[in-house]
Amino acid sequence: MTVCLDVVRPEVHSLGKYNAGLTTGEVRERYAVTAIAKLGSNESPLGPSPKVAQALAPTSDLMRLYPDPAGRTLREAIGGRFGMAADRVILGNGSEDLLSVISRAVLRSGDRIVTPYPSFPLHEDYATVQGATVARVAVDERLNFDIPSMKRALREPCRMLIVANPMNPVGSWLDGDGLTEILASVPRGALVVIDEAYAEYARGSSCPDALALLKAFDLNWVVLRTFSKAYGLAGLRIGYGLTSSAGLTDLLDRVRTPFNANAFAQAAALAALADDDHLEAVVSLAVRERERVRAFLEGRHFVVAPSCGNFLFFDCGKPAHAFSEALLAHGVITKPWKQEGYEAFIRVSIGSEAENDQFINAIGELCSNT
Known part of the structure; x- marks a missing residue:
């Protein structure tokens, strides 16, 4: 055959x-x-909080019943952590699941996205599958963000800007002024995606609070975070997004699979989030x-x-x-x-x-x- x-x-x-x-x-x-x-996957050597094991001890119902498809309790806890309503939080099977959801919801064949380079490959791959073209903006000779080149790339029509801050795989980051410059250059109608998978590790650096900066701009945006890295839950696959509006969350929710955040992951994330x-x-x-x-x-x-x-x-x-x-x-x-x-x-x-x-x-x- x-x-x-x-x-x-x-x-x-x-x-x-x-x-x-x-x-x-x-x-x-x-x-x-x-x-x-x-030392190849950026996992936490300390693993999850001990509170996670306690939360997962009563497992029978977690295994036999479907999880809450809306993840209400976890979304409320995440929203409370960031001072946002739960209807502006979306859950995913890891944050890369949400990258796929966003690409399927937003990108059409022929659309253009702008992203730094080298990149987390899935930033590009999900866009490519949708028929979009990827405009790469390489880091400069010191392996820092090239802000002038990024601004030039945004002068042409684009549907989406994806920026990891701190940047994966390089590790460099945009400070508050740099991120503000780039946000001011985003064309109206484009979606801004800030991937903050490593934000917890950026404490004490000049890496900014993206949420605070985004509030000053009239843009559609999603900030992605994960429990895989600093919270030590890589094996359970749980990530989340914070969005510019409840309306955007609602539309993205329609694209994701209904049970994309499993019951163990939701319970573990709640426990991990509580152990500062x-x-x-x-x-x-x-x-x-x-x-x-x-x-x-x-x-x-x-x-x-x-x-x-x-x-x-x-x-x-x-x-x-x-x-x-x-x-x-x-x-x-x-x-x-x-x-x-x-x-x-x-x-x-x-x-x-x-x-x-x-x-x-x-x-x-x-x-x-x-």
Whole structure:
């Protein structure tokens, strides 16, 4: 039987596979290593708040019953945290689920989106599937946002602006003045999406409160956040969006699947949101260790991008795939970047002290052998 895959839209054929990286089991099996530092996916080394396990203890009804499709209790808690009504909160199966929802709700074939580059690939992929074109605005020579180029890109008609702040994978960020400049350049009728997956880690930096700035502009917008990173719930898949109006939330709600936030995820997120002490411990560890790892890499003469996330983006000076493969033999999982122009860069997550030591020691051995 001849299989014809032309039935699938050509935009899908043009997509690359998402680079999810190797699991600890795959690395253990392939390299026969025992200690593994999983530093490729920006997960929290401290995991979730202990309150999460307590919240999930009575599991029978959570398993057998459909979850609240509106996620009312969690939406109210999130809204309360940000001083917003619950009808301006939307839940997702991770924040990337909401990126898909937004793209399907807003983008049409031939539309144009503007986004920094290098990017979180799904910022581009979901738009491409909808038939939209992606206008990339590369970071400058210091790996910071190129604000003048971003403003020029916004002079042409566009349907959507997607900005991750702090930026993934680079880690650099827009300060309040920079974000204000860009927002003032957005054409009327476009949707602004600010992806703040790493906002919790930006405390103490000049990374601004996007919600406060957005309120000054007559724009449609969504600010995306997640429980996967600082809150340690990556495996449960729960993210959320804060919107410019209840009307926009209502329309986006019509596009998402009804039960896209499962019952365990909703219960866990409620418990995690209530434990500020655990969140502070997670962020403090990441900030402290990020600067320690940065100092080491710079001491080895690697070019390291500015970062206020829980990761660093550095130029390893050679094809990143080969360098990352060499790290795997030492039990260290990192993410070699594959987007054009950045194939020599690696994104390394900030883990526990022991995991970071394992990474540092592996880099030291590799450098001493070259």
